[in-house]
Amino acid sequence: MTTGFSLAEKVAFLRHPASYPHPVTAVRAIETHMSWVFVTDVLVYKMKKPVHLSYINFSTLGDRRHYCEESIRLNRRLAPDVYLAVVPLVAQSRGGLALDGEGRPVEWLEKMRRLPDAQMLDTALAEGRVSEADVRRFASVLAEFYRRLPAEPMAAAHYRERFVRDVEDNRRALADYPLDAGSLTTVTRRQLDLVADGRLLDERVAAGRIVEGHGDLRPEHVCLLADPVFIDCLEFNREFRILDVADELSYLALECELLDAPFVGPLLFDTYQRITGDRVPPRLIHFYQSFRALVRAKLAAWHLKDHPPDSHRKWLNRAADYLALANRHAAELERTQ
Secondary structure (H helix, E strand, C coil): CCCCCCHHHHHHHHCCHHHCCCCCCCCEEEECCCEEEEECCCEEEEEECCCEECCEECCCHHHHHHHHHHHHHHHCCCCCCCEEEEEEEEECCCCCEEECCCCEEEEEEEEEECCCHHHEHHHHHHCCCCCHHHHHHHHHHHHHHHHHCCCCCCCHHHHHHHHHHHHHHHHHHHCCCCCCHHHHHHHHHHHHHHHHHCHHHHHHHHCCCEEECCCCCCHHHEECCCCCEECCCCCCCHHHHEEEHHHHHHHHHHHHHHCCCCCHHHHHHHHHHHHHCCCCCHHHHHHHHHHHHHHHHHHHHHHHHHCCHHHHHHHHHHHHHHHHHHHHHHHHHHHCC
């Protein structure tokens, strides 16, 4: 069903400070693959694009409303005071658009409290402002969150099959780009060898460590408030949130390593182990980090499809950096037999 207003018209309206039902001095509009984000003085609004891919479907207005509501529900688990409401963008009877007003809804947006940019983990790491106490504080929040989550029912064979499928998918996708083919072959072979062995992955399933987690735990989604919060949970595909706690923590540690902060990972796992009693084998951490690095390499390479040619070198370099990280952690799989 058409709403009568194009995406461009909605974006243009939301770019203007006068479009908001509260005082706004300036609006910063940020476009991502799946959304437009509008940052105002104290609030942030997120509008989903009408995209439809193999793993995501925001095609209809009803779809987008549903996933806005899912985002609020899921993100309140780790950021209870940040995610405020789902609000409509409406077509008014006299013509024109209004945000959170009376009229026919033509779009739905997530309304969030704006967090301080300086307190986001990626910014703080870049500026050298993250202490051991900071890491242990946010790691404690995560550990308590994971400790409370129920185990997801999953057969060990299915868990292993997911990795076989995804490793092969990563290999095929990256083979299309001018990257180090030898490294790619070696990384995927070492990852598949660990999956074929099965013991480490089967033990995680048997121990009930597969949960419905955050799904996209990166430094830019961690805010170092006095009570740390974690935003931008992956809401659009539940399967992507069903993972090993150790996988999620390994991913965050990997992204910190890419930001020249390798000290975060050991502190993260030490704090998690102290609180939960879950001792994660180092070899498993290296596997998860190698796997996640290859996923991130693939996502970086895919930017070449929809970004201008003058940015292609940047994205290829990023994919190469992730492939190098994947290779480094995959090499540890053989050294930690």
